[in-house]
Amino acid sequence: MILRGKRVALPPDPVVHRRFEAHARTTPDAVAVRWADREVSYAELDVRANRFAHLLIARGHGRGARVGLCLDYSIDLLVAILGTLKAGAAYVPLDPAYPEARLRLLLGQVPDLAMIVASPATFAQVESATVEVVVFEELADYLDGLAGTAPDVPVTGDDVCYAVFTSGSTGTPKLTAVRHEGWFNLLNWLMLEFGLDSGSDNLVVSAFGFDLSQRSLMMPLFCGATQHLLASRNFDAAMAYRLLNRHGIRVVHCASSTLYLLVDWETARKGDALTRLDYVIFGGEALHVERLANWMRREGNTCTLLHQYGVAECTDVASSYDLAGYRAGEHDIAPVGRPAYNTDLHIVDEHLRGVAAGEYGEICIAGTSVGAGYLNGTGPESERFTTIEVDGEPRRVYRTGDRGHVDANGDLVIAGRMDAQVKVRGMRIDPTDIERALGRLPGVRQAAVAVGRTDSGDVELIAFLVPTGDELAEDDVRAGLLETLPRNMVPARFVNTARIPLSPHGKVDRPALIEEFRANFADSGTPA
Amino acid sequence: MIAERVLSIWCRELRRDDISVDDNFFALGGQSVIMAGIQGAFIDELDVEVPMDQLFLNPTVSSISAYIESMGATTS
Numbered sequence: 001m002i003l004r005g006k007r008v009a010l011p012p013d014p015v016v017h018r019r020f021e022a023h024a025r026t027t028p029d030a031v032a033v034r035w036a037d038r039e040v041s042y043a044e045l046d047v048r049a050n051r052f053a054h055l056l057i058a059r060g061h062g063r064g065a066r067v068g069l070c071l072d073y074s075i076d077l078l079v080a081i082l083g084t085l086k087a088g089a090a091y092v093p094l095d096p097a098y099p100e101a102r103l104r105l106l107l108g109q110v111p112d113l114a115m116i117v118a119s120p121a122t123f124a125q126v127e128s129a130t131v132e133v134v135v136f137e138e139l140a141d142y143l144d145g146l147a148g149t150a151p152d153v154p155v156t157g158d159d160v161c162y163a164v165f166t167s168g169s170t171g172t173p174k175l176t177a178v179r180h181e182g183w184f185n186l187l188n189w190l191m192l193e194f195g196l197d198s199g200s201d202n203l204v205v206s207a208f209g210f211d212l213s214q215r216s217l218m219m220p221l222f223c224g225a226t227q228h229l230l231a232s233r234n235f236d237a238a239m240a241y242r243l244l245n246r247h248g249i250r251v252v253h254c255a256s257s258t259l260y261l262l263v264d265w266e267t268a269r270k271g272d273a274l275t276r277l278d279y280v281i282f283g284g285e286a287l288h289v290e291r292l293a294n295w296m297r298r299e300g301n302t303c304t305l306l307h308q309y310g311v312a313e314c315t316d317v318a319s320s321y322d323l324a325g326y327r328a329g330e331h332d333i334a335p336v337g338r339p340a341y342n343t344d345l346h347i348v349d350e351h352l353r354g355v356a357a358g359e360y361g362e363i364c365i366a367g368t369s370v371g372a373g374y375l376n377g378t379g380p381e382s383e384r385f386t387t388i389e390v391d392g393e394p395r396r397v398y399r400t401g402d403r404g405h406v407d408a409n410g411d412l413v414i415a416g417r418m419d420a421q422v423k424v425r426g427m428r429i430d431p432t433d434i435e436r437a438l439g440r441l442p443g444v445r446q447a448a449v450a451v452g453r454t455d456s457g458d459v460e461l462i463a464f465l466v467p468t469g470d471e472l473a474e475d476d477v478r479a480g481l482l483e484t485l486p487r488n489m490v491p492a493r494f495v496n497t498a499r500i501p502l503s504p505h506g507k508v509d510r511p512a513l514i515e516e517f518r519a520n521f522a523d524s525g526t527p528a
Numbered sequence: 529m530i531a532e533r534v535l536s537i538w539c540r541e542l543r544r545d546d547i548s549v550d551d552n553f554f555a556l557g558g559q560s561v562i563m564a565g566i567q568g569a570f571i572d573e574l575d576v577e578v579p580m581d582q583l584f585l586n587p588t589v590s591s592i593s594a595y596i597e598s599m600g601a602t603t604s
Contacts, residue, residue, distance in 0.1 A: 232579060232580055232581050233581050233584070234560065234563075234580045234581055234583075234584050235560060235564075235580065236567075236579060236580035236581070237564045237567065237568070237580070238567055238568070238571060238577050238579075238580070239579065239580070257561065261561060261564050265564070265568060268568060268572070269568075269571075269572075425560075425561075474557075475551075475555045475556065475557075476555075478554070478555050478557065479552065479554070479555040482554050482555070487554065487559055487560065488559075490554075490559075492557060492559075
């Protein structure tokens with residue numbers, strides 16, 4: 001079974017920042033970015049980014065280099081992103097909200113890291129003996145002395161533009177690289193297919209480390225529209241909602257869990273800012289349409305909800321579904337729709353042969369969006385970038401590890417994972433990554449993490465602990481984990497147990513753990 | 529006292545009744561969605577909008593209560 005995306009030709013050099021530069025020439029005075037009470041025009045942002053590119057090139061960090069960005073949302077962040085791209089380098093987003101120990105673990109996974117750009121607020125978290133760390137604010141005088149014209153760097157569509165961390169299967173996060181051509185194709189598809197233009201002002205509501213944030217950050221600059229950034233390290237619903245009310249924001253990209261939060265916020269306070277948007281583009285985890293149903297039916301709601309599916313390894317988005325087509329009686333699960341431009345979705349069996357129409361199989365992604373692979377080593381995950389035979393011809397694909405099928409309407413429907421990975425609030429998580437962190441805590445002999453469901457249907461992580469001595473106190477274990485893991489990776493529940501059940505293959509038997517958990521805690525609700 | 533009202537909001541949103549004023553929100557199992565619920569409750573019930581970053585920087589009932597008092601919030 002193959003879902004084929006529309007073929008749409010890209011320019012000879014599909015390079016994302018060239019599109020921004022074109023807007024800087026044609027609409028130099030248009031507002032590119034608003035943050036706090038400041039704003040910057042396309043022309044000024046372009047000049048500042050050019051200067052930053054010249055700085056990188058002068059230090060030898062030009063084409064092919066990798067630059068870590070550990071900055072909070074700000075105009076400086078967009079200067080750094082665009083400047084890195086203009087230098088021909090790739091940026092690696094480093095979320096400043098992560099604990100220092102996690103940032104250091106991630107930094108250790110970036111081969112040939114050229115430089116880290118920090119702010120006074122983030123410098124201490126990423127200070128390094130081996131890599132140069134610069135504080136953006138301290139560069140101001142030096143940057144002012146550099147040329148404001150674009151550097152002459154021959155970037156091509158095959159060059160890497162950014163690399164983000166995703167979960168692996170061995171407890172080590174993987175650094176997955178995206179190519180300009182793939183990113184250009186994604187942004188071009190969203191712009192043309194959904195009619196985005198210079199009026200499609202955007203608000204970023206997701207954390208910097210996510211792949212969806214890279215799209216959200218660049219989308220308005222690709223269209224000539226205005227980008228709005230929250231002056232907040234953590235997602236602030238009150239602040240976001242106020243901006244939606246006051247400015248002509250038309251588009252929001254977010255994880256499903258953030259959409260629930262915004263819809264609940266609007267419903268509780270009887271607002272209508274969300275209903276007046278053109279698009280909320282969202283996905284990243286199993287959707288509970290019923291949590292949106294009342295809001296969707298509100299009179300005068302003109303907001304189109306685009307439920308999308310994709311993986312970081314293939315430039316973030318592979319398919320899209322207009323949720324207006326969802327019928328509760330007809331669908332069990334909200335579909336994720338049809339492929340992006342120049343993207344094909346193959347549903348295959350365990351021998352990598354296409355399944356019959358309607359049958360379930362593993363989803364493989366082929367086409368322009370397939371990324372440049374993992375930058376940190378090989379490992380079993382690298383084998384997911386492989387070749388399948390289609391009509392007698394070999395075709396490069398990425399095996400997503402996601403299970404799904406194509407329904408009677410021709411829409412893709414996701415039905416879970418082929419492995420133990422799980423998505424929590426939009427973040428793909430490898431349970432072994434958490435188990436490793438748990439194993440390092442005092443008093444833990446062995447640990448296993450499995451996935452349960454709350455009463456409201458949300459995914460939750462449950463940690464099973466075999467203590468070395470006395471029973472472990474939940475609050476202590478959680479506090480210990482918060483030192484080393486992002487908050488999304490910290491389990492909701494902790495259970496002391498005498499032993500961890502193993503499958504016949506000697507692996508942790510996660511279904512048996514959940515079964516045991518249900519049997520013992522069946523009546524206790526979990527805080528959502 | 530603002531701290532008593534903050535404590536009761538925390539207990540309700542975290543669905544726990546064993547919280548003391550110096551317990552850490554995240555160690556109690558709190559996460560960002562619950563924090564957003566607390567931010568909303570502060571707006572609706574205490575008539576004060578506390579920035580999310582401040583809620584994260586002041587993860588105990590006592591410290592966030594002190595912050596709210598420093599904002600000059602009404603305790604009605």
